[in-house]
Amino acid sequence: MTEDIISLIRENVIQGRVTQDDEGLDEGMVGRPGVTELIEKALAMGIDVRDIISNGLTEGMNLVGQKFEDKEYYIPDMLASAEAVGAAMELLEPHLARSGIKPKGKILLATVKGDLHDIGKNIVTILLRGAGYTVKDLGNDMEPQSIVNAVRAEKPQFLGLSALLTSTMVNMRDTIQALEESGLRDKVKVVIGGAPVSEEYARSIGADGYGSDGFQAVAVIESLTST
Amino acid sequence: MSREGILVSNPYERITDEQVQQIHQASLQILVDPGLICFSKKAAEIFHSHGAEVAAISSSDSPSWHIKIPEKLVMQALDNAPKTVKLGARNPDNALIMKGDEPRVYFISGSETNIWLDVDFPTYVKKSDSSVEIQVPEFHPRRATVADLCQSARVCEHLETLDGYIRTVNIQDEDITEDNKDVNKFFASLNNTTKHFMSGLTKLEQLDNVVRMAELIAGGKEALQENPIISFITCLVKSPLQFVEDTTDTFIEVCQRGLPTAVSSSPQAGTTAPIKEAGIMAQINAEVLAGITLGQLVNKGTPLLYGSVPVRARMDTLGDSYGSVETSQYNIDCVQMARFYKIPNYSTSGVCDTKIPGQQASIERLFSDIVVTLSGPQYLHCAYGLLDCNAVFCLLQAVLDDAHFQMLKFFLKTPRINQQELAETMKQIKEVVATPQKLYIRYIRQVMRSGEISAPYPFEGDGESDSVFALAYQRMNELLARPVEHIAPDTTAKIFQEIPGLLPRLNVYKEGKS
Numbered sequence: 255m256t257e258d259i260i261s262l263i264r265e266n267v268i269q270g271r272v273t274q275d276d277e278g279l280d281e282g283m284v285g286r287p288g289v290t291e292l293i294e295k296a297l298a299m300g301i302d303v304r305d306i307i308s309n310g311l312t313e314g315m316n317l318v319g320q321k322f323e324d325k326e327y328y329i330p331d332m333l334a335s336a337e338a339v340g341a342a343m344e345l346l347e348p349h350l351a352r353s354g355i356k357p358k359g360k361i362l363l364a365t366v367k368g369d370l371h372d373i374g375k376n377i378v379t380i381l382l383r384g385a386g387y388t389v390k391d392l393g394n395d396m397e398p399q400s401i402v403n404a405v406r407a408e409k410p411q412f413l414g415l416s417a418l419l420t421s422t423m424v425n426m427r428d429t430i431q432a433l434e435e436s437g438l439r440d441k442v443k444v445v446i447g448g449a450p451v452s453e454e455y456a457r458s459i460g461a462d463g464y465g466s467d468g469f470q471a472v473a474v475i476e477s478l479t480s481t
Numbered sequence: 482m483s484r485e486g487i488l489v490s491n492p493y494e495r496i497t498d499e500q501v502q503q504i505h506q507a508s509l510q511i512l513v514d515p516g517l518i519c520f521s522k523k524a525a526e527i528f529h530s531h532g533a534e535v536a537a538i539s540s541s542d543s544p545s546w547h548i549k550i551p552e553k554l555v556m557q558a559l560d561n562a563p564k565t566v567k568l569g570a571r572n573p574d575n576a577l578i579m580k581g582d583e584p585r586v587y588f589i590s591g592s593e594t595n596i597w598l599d600v601d602f603p604t605y606v607k608k609s610d611s612s613v614e615i616q617v618p619e620f621h622p623r624r625a626t627v628a629d630l631c632q633s634a635r636v637c638e639h640l641e642t643l644d645g646y647i648r649t650v651n652i653q654d655e656d657i658t659e660d661n662k663d664v665n666k667f668f669a670s671l672n673n674t675t676k677h678f679m680s681g682l683t684k685l686e687q688l689d690n691v692v693r694m695a696e697l698i699a700g701g702k703e704a705l706q707e708n709p710i711i712s713f714i715t716c717l718v719k720s721p722l723q724f725v726e727d728t729t730d731t732f733i734e735v736c737q738r739g740l741p742t743a744v745s746s747s748p749q750a751g752t753t754a755p756i757k758e759a760g761i762m763a764q765i766n767a768e769v770l771a772g773i774t775l776g777q778l779v780n781k782g783t784p785l786l787y788g789s790v791p792v793r794a795r796m797d798t799l800g801d802s803y804g805s806v807e808t809s810q811y812n813i814d815c816v817q818m819a820r821f822y823k824i825p826n827y828s829t830s831g832v833c834d835t836k837i838p839g840q841q842a843s844i845e846r847l848f849s850d851i852v853v854t855l856s857g858p859q860y861l862h863c864a865y866g867l868l869d870c871n872a873v874f875c876l877l878q879a880v881l882d883d884a885h886f887q888m889l890k891f892f893l894k895t896p897r898i899n900q901q902e903l904a905e906t907m908k909q910i911k912e913v914v915a916t917p918q919k920l921y922i923r924y925i926r927q928v929m930r931s932g933e934i935s936a937p938y939p940f941e942g943d944g945e946s947d948s949v950f951a952l953a954y955q956r957m958n959e960l961l962a963r964p965v966e967h968i969a970p971d972t973t974a975k976i977f978q979e980i981p982g983l984l985p986r987l988n989v990y991k992e993g994k995s
């Protein structure tokens with residue numbers, strides 16, 4: 255029974271189905287339980303959260319990565335699976351401590367002041383959630399001070415900033431300065447992204463990292479987690 | 482079963498119904514006055530015996546006749562000509578069914594060029610920095626051979642959008658003569674494609690040999706009538722308004738055998754036809770009607786295509802300018818005339834003026850491909866690989882053209898907007914706007930796999946360089962390496978036994994095969 259439900263979770267990660275209403279990839283999936291329903295059931299059955307995460311979610315995501323490399327899966331498929339894993343992690347979060355699992359870390363994401371572009375940031379959110387991080391999306395057009403307040407309140411390990419305009423990327427610098435002025439700069443690692451910014455720009459404004467796309471966003475944050 | 486081609490649901494019309502009528506009336510007048518000059522005795526006799534006014538012309542060296550075709554004969558012929566024409570194929574699923582009033586387009590190769598263009602990719606080194614190397618395509622023209630014809634048939638067999646094969650090149654091997662050319666070009670082509678094969682005939686004496694060959698392949702006389710795996714192109718009327726002797730005689734013989742034939746006329750606006758659109762249209766339509774009339778007089782009900790290859794002259798050389806915009810205009814007008822008569826149309830697009838593949842070639846061909854296809858001709862020939870005003874065939878270009886037609890076919894899919902589709906997506910819209918990310922990405926997935934999303938351009942390279950030619954070349958070689966279904970060994974043996982003149986190297990079941 256435990257095996258069954260774990261393998262169903264794995265399959266639904268591969269199908270990228272968050273709830274029972276999702277169509278997934280194969281025909282005739284609608285109506286069958288998706289990852290969130292399965293996780294709830296697994297929790298109710300008292301299945302070890304460790305087991306759910308490593309044999310269900312992580313294993314599922316590994317298989318998805320494999321399919322992506324084999325060109326069987328495309329970015330929309332990766333995103334769907336990441337979304338399913340993200341939703342699962344949200345449900346599992348309150349139970350992590352009980353199972354002795356250290357959460358991977360909390361990330362705040364925001365598009366900076368003056369900028370309404372949020373497609374890239376939203377994709378980054380989904381992929382980071384899929385990688386097991388707790389992500390709080392602050393939204394777009396965020397004043398430096400609002401971001402500082404959120405950092406103070408949420409105490410994240412990471413702050414991700416997104417900008418798509420050459421005219422708004424300077425607001426990343428302002429945000430970092432505001433963090434410094436509030437004495438919070440060394441409490442959080444700042445990672446930036448968006449089409450006009452670059453590794454050099456990140457360095458020049460005193461950010462800790464830069465990601466050129468959603469996958470790089472995960473990679474840079476993973477690498478900063480281990481340092 | 483037959484091939485699908487692509488149905489153009491709202492065909493583009495250049496000329497009004499009234500203009501169609503005006504051209505029709507003008508053509509009927511032309512057929513009476515000035516009428517046509519006929520160099521074929523047989524044709525003159527046929528017209529005479531059906532009541533046309535025929536008068537011998539004494540002043541000319543070669544015997545010729547002046548023919549006036551009365552409206553009644555033309556209208557009867559238009560009545561008798563089949564409104565649906567089937568072109569069969571070795572693989573019956575590759576048959577083409579053309580209805581004169583249905584704008585379903587089939588894409589076809591063409592058209593007996595003398596020159597074959599080889600492609601090579603030499604490496605160039607940058608003068609100022611020898612570590613930088615690039616590969617630049619080079620094109621080498623040479624006389625085409627029967628091996629080239631086999632190769633192009635193979636590739637055309639595998640080009641997805643290509644619906645039928647017209648022999649691409651004129652075979653000019655040393656051992657090819659006027660006497661054995663027909664049997665070898667028919668065999669080389671038929672043996673390397675299971676799609677429909679259409680060709681002109683070099684020598685009337687070879688007609689029975691190629692028909693016999695086709696019967697052997699199709700499975701007998703009746704089987705060939707049922708599934709005409711071959712058809713003919715006959716340019717019996719030379720512009721302006723002359724029935725030439727040899728092709729007209731060939732045409733008569735083909736019609737007697739009831740095999741499908743394109744009655745093709747290729748006037749050149751400015752030289753062999755008036756430079757003005759109204760003039761070339763009235764003339765080409767008269768020329769095609771004259772051919773159709775003769776065909777129906779020879780054999781009532783014989784399947785004919787309204788064959789139009791009108792072009793404008795190049796002002797610098799007075800050669801054909803297939804790349805000119807007017808050429809597409811004339812072709813579309815002809816599509817409309819053929820549709821008015823409900824006779825399937827053999828039309829032209831895709832030939833460029835420039836000599837080698839490249840930007841001009843792409844622009845010229847894509848332009849005519851798009852506009853002429855949108856008008857809905859049934860049989861769009863010359864559409865693959867033709868350059869230099871139809872003098873050069875390049876296989877690499879044919880592979881590039883296939884990508885154009887993929888796009889066009891996708892574009893012409895019927896729009897899927899209906900209540901069910903709307904209801905489903907309205908649900909999606911509600912769902913997505915309620916999520917924090919507000920992205921529809923998850924709904925891409927199934928659609929992406931259902932073929933509902935157009936494929937990316939197949940020859941897109943990565944990085945900053947343009948790799949179109951290199952990638953198309955790769956694709957061409959992949960297609961060349963793919964096997965084709967040859968004619969069965971026993972049939973091949975019979976063909977080689979019965980049909981004289983075949984080159985032994987074309988027998989794939991014998992050693993030293995080509």
Ligand code: B12
Pocket residue numbers: 368369370371372373374375377378413414415416417418419420421445446447448449450464465466467468469470471
């Ligand atoms: C879509 C779009 C819009 C949409 C945005 C919709 C939305 N919900 O976001 C709309 C139409 C609203 C819009 C508006 C405008 N836009 Co606009 N827009 C774009 C466009 C076409 C695509 C951006 C996009 O979504 N890309 C797709 C995503 C997936 O890629 P991405 O954002 O780069 O994100 C990836 C990476 O960068 C990285 N990443 C992104 N964020 C982060 C964050 C972190 C922490 C990390 C690690 C990584 C990371 O990962 C992401 C996923 O792979 C770009 C052109 C372009 N090609 O970039 C112009 C573009 C950005 N826009 C431009 C302009 C000028 C505008 C307007 C000013 C136009 C106007 N005159 O009104 C307004 C500005 C509004 C505002 N105040 O922000 C210009 C900017 C030029 C400049 N000066 O910089 C661009 C470049 C177009 C152009 N060439 O003119 N735009």
